[in-house]
Amino acid sequence: MDTRTVLAAVLGVGLGLVLLAAPGAVRTAYSVGRSPQDRRGEYGSAERAGRRVHSLIRAVGAAFVLVGLYVGWQALAV
Amino acid sequence: MRHVGLKARMAFVGSLLFGFYAVAAVVLMGLFGESALPLILVGSVLFVGIQYKIGKWAALRSVSAEDLPEDRFPQIHKQVEYLSTDMGIEKPRLMVARMGVPNAFAVGRKGAGTVVVSEELLQLLDADEVEGVLAHELAHIRNRDVVMMVLGQGIASIVAIAAQWIVLLTGDNDLADFFLAIVVGQIVQLIVMVFVLAISRYREYVADSDAAAEVGGEPLASALEKISRGSERAQDSAIDEQVSALCIFGEERGLLATLFASHPPVEKRIERLRN
Numbered sequence: 001m002d003t004r005t006v007l008a009a010v011l012g013v014g015l016g017l018v019l020l021a022a023p024g025a026v027r028t029a030y031s032v033g034r035s036p037q038d039r040r041g042e043y044g045s046a047e048r049a050g051r052r053v054h055s056l057i058r059a060v061g062a063a064f065v066l067v068g069l070y071v072g073w074q075a076l077a078v
Numbered sequence: 079m080r081h082v083g084l085k086a087r088m089a090f091v092g093s094l095l096f097g098f099y100a101v102a103a104v105v106l107m108g109l110f111g112e113s114a115l116p117l118i119l120v121g122s123v124l125f126v127g128i129q130y131k132i133g134k135w136a137a138l139r140s141v142s143a144e145d146l147p148e149d150r151f152p153q154i155h156k157q158v159e160y161l162s163t164d165m166g167i168e169k170p171r172l173m174v175a176r177m178g179v180p181n182a183f184a185v186g187r188k189g190a191g192t193v194v195v196s197e198e199l200l201q202l203l204d205a206d207e208v209e210g211v212l213a214h215e216l217a218h219i220r221n222r223d224v225v226m227m228v229l230g231q232g233i234a235s236i237v238a239i240a241a242q243w244i245v246l247l248t249g250d251n252d253l254a255d256f257f258l259a260i261v262v263g264q265i266v267q268l269i270v271m272v273f274v275l276a277i278s279r280y281r282e283y284v285a286d287s288d289a290a291a292e293v294g295g296e297p298l299a300s301a302l303e304k305i306s307r308g309s310e311r312a313q314d315s316a317i318d319e320q321v322s323a324l325c326i327f328g329e330e331r332g333l334l335a336t337l338f339a340s341h342p343p344v345e346k347r348i349e350r351l352r353n
Contacts, residue, residue: 004249008258015261018268018334025338029271032278032340033231034133043181043199043211043305064261071254 012068019061102240210297230274
């Protein structure tokens with residue numbers, strides 16, 4: 001079994017689960033330095049994205065999980 | 079010495095980020111040859127510079143900010159002029175926007191800064207509280223916080239790109255390798271951003287402290303309290319759909335939310351401002 005393939009599967013699924021579980025945190029990590037973190041939401045709190053952005057991040061997370069599972073299945077099938 | 083704690087933290091995190099960047103640069107040189115070094119350096123500067131410019135433009139455009147008229151808001155202009163002189167910076171451009179919530183933010187750098195306040199904030203807060211908020215935003219400009227965050231994000235992105243290239247060029251170019259490259263790049267970026275965000279949270283405390291040094295801690299503490307009280311009332315109401323859409327799945331209190339928060343909790347900020 002190819003190590004890189006297994007790593008791709010495990011890390012891919014892991015990253016996907018993080019995106020599914022914490023889209024707000026992920027969004028903050030990618031937007032700091034690109035847009036002011038206090039541009040939306042009330043003053044004093046970190047920027048919070050709307051439902052659409054969170055849904056998009058979760059969709060990407062789901063895609064990572066699916067691709068990770070597929071890659072893992074391919075590794076096991078070989 | 080001003081901001082000893084911040085300087086120490088910046089030295090530590092800065093060294094880490096430089097270390098990440100240096101490793102990425104060395105690896106890229108190893109992959110593409112020593113002649114790639116000037117390209118890597120110029121590319122890095124351009125990458126960060128373009129991100130900074132686009133970020134500033136996009137932030138102002140996204141809220142449709144307009145210049146704050148001096149004839150309608152003479153007191154605010156005077157406050158900012160006085161605070162800027164006291165802080166040793168040029169008076170930034172003042173803008174106003176209808177954001178739907180009380181808010182303010184700063185973009186740009188010393189000599190080319192912009193502070194945007196929302197109409198809702200000006201309506202909600204009294205003059206002293208607005209001054210506290212303005213002092214906080216001016217402190218961000220004076221302390222170069224915006225530039226630092228752009229730099230931090232830029233380094234994270236460059237290191238992530240380098241990690242992706244390492245994986246791609248050392249693999250067989252099949253689907254698994256391509257997927258691994260993407261995943262490794264994103265994970266590396268997230269790990270580096272943990273350090274950048276820790277600094278971001280600390281810089282908020284420093285901006286609070288600088289604002290307190292100018293106008294006292296109570297105005298900003300009172301402003302934060304007033305706004306967060308208003309936010310709690312809105313969240314309790316079933317009618318306010320927009321606010322409830324922002325409170326998603328309670329993740330704000332989880333470990334990941336804490337690690338990746340760009341701002342410290344409001345309660346802690348208020349407590350520090352009052353002590």
